Amino acid sequence: MADSQVLTDTAAVTGPFGRRPKPIFSRRNIMLYGTLIVIAVYYLLPLYVMVVTSLKGMPEIRLGNIFAPPVEITFEPWVKAWSEACTGLNCDGLSRGFWNSVRITVPSVIISIAIASVNGYALANWRFRGSEVFFTILIFGSFIPYQVMIYPIVIVLREIGVYGSLTGLVIVHTIFGMPILTLLFRNYFVSVPEELFKAARVDGAGFWGIYFQIMLPMSLPIFVVAIILQITGIWNDFLFGVVYTKPDTYPMTVQLNNIVNSVQGVKEYNVNMAATIITGLVPLTVYFLSGKLFVRGIAAGAVKG
Amino acid sequence: MANDKPFQPFRNLNAKIASIPMILTALVIFVGCTLWTIFYSFTKSKLLPKLDFVGFDQYERLWGTRRWLVSIENLLIYGSLSLIFSLLIGFLLAALLDQKIRFEDTFRTILLYPFALSFIVTGLVWQWILNPDFGVQHAVRSLGWESFNFDPLYNANIVIYGVLIAGLWQGTGLVMCLMLAGLRGIDEDIWKAARVDGIPMWKTYLFIVIPMMRPVFITTIVIITSGIVRVYDLIVAQTGGGPGIASEVPAKYVYDYMFQSQNLGQGFAASSIMLLTVAIIVIPWAYLEFGGKRRG
Numbered sequence: 001m002a003d004s005q006v007l008t009d010t011a012a013v014t015g016p017f018g019r020r021p022k023p024i025f026s027r028r029n030i031m032l033y034g035t036l037i038v039i040a041v042y043y044l045l046p047l048y049v050m051v052v053t054s055l056k057g058m059p060e061i062r063l064g065n066i067f068a069p070p071v072e073i074t075f076e077p078w079v080k081a082w083s084e085a086c087t088g089l090n091c092d093g094l095s096r097g098f099w100n101s102v103r104i105t106v107p108s109v110i111i112s113i114a115i116a117s118v119n120g121y122a123l124a125n126w127r128f129r130g131s132e133v134f135f136t137i138l139i140f141g142s143f144i145p146y147q148v149m150i151y152p153i154v155i156v157l158r159e160i161g162v163y164g165s166l167t168g169l170v171i172v173h174t175i176f177g178m179p180i181l182t183l184l185f186r187n188y189f190v191s192v193p194e195e196l197f198k199a200a201r202v203d204g205a206g207f208w209g210i211y212f213q214i215m216l217p218m219s220l221p222i223f224v225v226a227i228i229l230q231i232t233g234i235w236n237d238f239l240f241g242v243v244y245t246k247p248d249t250y251p252m253t254v255q256l257n258n259i260v261n262s263v264q265g266v267k268e269y270n271v272n273m274a275a276t277i278i279t280g281l282v283p284l285t286v287y288f289l290s291g292k293l294f295v296r297g298i299a300a301g302a303v304k305g
Numbered sequence: 306m307a308n309d310k311p312f313q314p315f316r317n318l319n320a321k322i323a324s325i326p327m328i329l330t331a332l333v334i335f336v337g338c339t340l341w342t343i344f345y346s347f348t349k350s351k352l353l354p355k356l357d358f359v360g361f362d363q364y365e366r367l368w369g370t371r372r373w374l375v376s377i378e379n380l381l382i383y384g385s386l387s388l389i390f391s392l393l394i395g396f397l398l399a400a401l402l403d404q405k406i407r408f409e410d411t412f413r414t415i416l417l418y419p420f421a422l423s424f425i426v427t428g429l430v431w432q433w434i435l436n437p438d439f440g441v442q443h444a445v446r447s448l449g450w451e452s453f454n455f456d457p458l459y460n461a462n463i464v465i466y467g468v469l470i471a472g473l474w475q476g477t478g479l480v481m482c483l484m485l486a487g488l489r490g491i492d493e494d495i496w497k498a499a500r501v502d503g504i505p506m507w508k509t510y511l512f513i514v515i516p517m518m519r520p521v522f523i524t525t526i527v528i529i530t531s532g533i534v535r536v537y538d539l540i541v542a543q544t545g546g547g548p549g550i551a552s553e554v555p556a557k558y559v560y561d562y563m564f565q566s567q568n569l570g571q572g573f574a575a576s577s578i579m580l581l582t583v584a585i586i587v588i589p590w591a592y593l594e595f596g597g598k599r600r601g
Contacts, residue, residue, distance in 0.1 A: 032401065032406060033406070035401065036401055036402075036406070036412055039398065039401075039416070040412060040415045040416070043415050043416055043418070043419065043474065043478075044415060045434075046427075046430040046431065046474065047418070049430065049433065049434055050430055050433075053433065065443070065447060066433070066434065066439050066440055066443070066444060067444055115326045115327075118323045119324055119326065119327045121323070122319075122320040122321075122323045122324050123324070126317055126319070126320030126323075127320075128316070128317045128320055128321055128324075131324060134324065134327055134328050134331045135331075137331040137332070137335055137336060138327055138330060138331045138335065140587070141331060141334070141335030141336075141339075143531050143583055143587045144335060144339055144580060144583065145534055145535050145556070145576065145579045145580060145583055146535065147535075147537075147556050147559040147560065147572075147575075147576040148338070148339050148342050148579065148580045149335070149338040149339060151354075151563055151569065151572065151573070152338035152341045152342060153334065155354075156333070156338075174326075175330050175334055178327060206319065207319035207320060207323070208319065232421055235423070236422070236423030236425075237423075238424065238425050238538040238541070238542075239537055239538065239560075243560075243564065253426075253538075256425055256426075256429070257429075257541060257542050260429050260432075260542075261541075261542070261545060269433065269439065272429065272433070273430075273433060276426050276429045276430060279425070279426055280422045280423070280426040283421045283423070284421055284422065286421070287417075287421035288414070288418075291410075291414070294417075294421070295413075295417070295482055298420075298479060298482055298483075
């Protein structure tokens with residue numbers, strides 16, 4: 001009541017206030033939104049082509065246009081890509097690669113985040129002599145091309161007996177996820193007010209006590225960012241998958257590449273596109289569900305160094 | 306603080322235990338493995354690494370191999386164009402999105418989604434779209450323009466531009482996001498002052514805003530370049546290095562020599578050169594970024 005009184009008073013004194021409404025179809029707007037829509041269509045086109053191709057039968061693909069919507073929708077290519085597509089002698093489809101990828105991604109994400117968060121916490125609140133030196137090496141190490149380190153790591157993994165197994169690949173993902181994740185958590189924990197940490201110290205809490213009872217509950221958003229970053233990164237990895245696993249344990253990206261780029265047999269473009277889209281589905285789902293947090297993860301990744 | 310005290314290995318023990326994985330990664334993997342590779346690049350290792358020193362032989366052979374020279378040339382073309390275009394397109398897109406438009410989130414989501422996809426998926430989609438018998442070329446020809454020719458993936462002279470199209474589609478969203486964050490960091494008052502002075506918008510961008518965004522540009526350039534040097538999956542998926550060796554890149558050279566041709570020494574030498582390339586970019590940047598701060 002009082003608010004509306006004030007509002008009408010101001011209006012009475014100064015007349016209509018606020019910015020003058022702009023016409024929606026001004027030349028500027030048409031140009032601006034026109035450009036944006038054209039660009040958006042261009043960016044969406046590959047996704048559209050993928051989906052459309054995967055829903056067509058082969059005769060229709062041979063005769064028609066890749067941009068045309070399917071005349072007769074068929075889900076057969078999807079079924080075939082999932083359970084029958086061949087890589088070499090194996091003809092059990094992408095499902096094997098999918099489950100391998102799940103078995104790689106889940107432990108890698110959990111272990112790498114657990115290690116990196118404790119690590120970032122130690123770097124932020126419990127510095128010891130040399131801790132910053134190791135951290136600097138870690139950050140600069142993240143710029144080293146992986147190709148320089150892949151072979152010696154093969155030897156290390158072979159020595160500890162996990163070369164070619166999923167465990168080996170999980171270790172590799174944990175190692176190479178460490179720089180960015182440690183940076184992410186360290187920067188987050190540094191921003192937590194120090195008084196909180198000191199108060200807990202006075203109350204007798206130790207290293208793990210403070211981590212589990214104070215830091216962990218406070219830092220759930222950063223954990224979500226880290227999870228998003230790691231799921232997409234590890235799921236999309238190709239190089240480590242192809243180097244450190246055997247055909248039986250190939251992750252999905254490697255298997256997909258083998259299916260599509262195999263030289264034997266007749267090319268079934270619809271099955272290939274169905275396989276491609278199935279592989280992209282996990283990171284895409286994470287991306288569309290996470291929205292702004294994904295951007296935050298990228299921004300965190302961007303400030304590395 | 307800790308530096309004033311005598312060395313106490315058991316002080317702060319939990320933090321040290323918690324840092325063991327980081328210390329191992331930093332020392333064993335990043336320092337140890339890198340030095341190991343550089344060290345063995347001076348040996349005659351073939352199928353297995355062995356200590357049979359040959360000096361710079363591997364490097365001489367490397368620079369005498371046509372495939373490596375093609376790889377370097379491709380990396381230079383792809384790298385410079387990819388850098389220029391992703392900065393240009395990324396900045397323009399960010400500037401468009403910064404015009405206080407409606408549905409900004411929707412547009413941003415659309416422009417960034419390719420970045421969530423792997424290079425394998427990106428390469429395979431564009432391989433399909435650029436397929437001359439079914440893709441863009443076929444579609445334009447069937448509209449009536451019979452002589453239309455666009456088959457980058459089957460033409461050795463332009464194949465790297467076909468890869469560039471895919472690479473830009475995947476990566477510009479990231480640059481756009483970084484640039485948008487940079488633009489949002491510019492004080493609103495600067496825009497107001499420029500408007501009061503009657504400076505046209507493009508001039509404000511070019512002479513005021515972009516110079517102010519220097520740190521953002523430098524960080525973005527470092528991120529893009531260190532990604533370019535690593536480019537591997539995209540080539541494997543989209544062209545397989547073909548036609549012939551026309552789209553080979555250094556990262557693929559390294560992998561093929563190490564794990565397929567069983568010529569480890571060549572692979573080590575090639576990867577050491579990759580490391581050198583990154584070092585040439587990262588070290589001056591780190592010096593400017595951190596060395597400057599310490600002095601100031």
